[in-house]
């Protein structure tokens with residue numbers, strides 16, 4: 001029984017729990033109506049970023065170092081990489097970028113995290129067995 005519960009925790013829970021939580025959140029009435037049909041238009045504000053920064057480019061002084069948030073840093077590298085990957089899916093630049101976002105952040109990244117989760121548990125079990133001399 002203990003082995004079954006452990007197997008459920010290691011292999012099934014990471015795959016099932018997000019769907020359970022998603023179902024639970026969607027089953028509840030929304031606290032705030034947030035039904036967007038497009039990217040919002042918002043005026044520029046001097047003291048903070050708004051949707052204007054998203055839509056037209058940000059003119060504010062970055063709070064993170066350029067190596068992370070700059071167009072030549074990690075941010076720019078990621079965006080260029082997503083556009084390049086999207087080019088492998090379709091010739092439509094925007095659709096390819098969207099598909100690349102889904103492929104990376106909704107499929108590849110969760111799959112990597114799941115693989116690392118299972119690997120870590122297996123290694124922990126191996127170490128536990130070695131300590132016990134099995």
Ligand SMILES: [Zn+2]
Nearest residue numbers: 049053058060
């Ligand atoms: Zn901004």
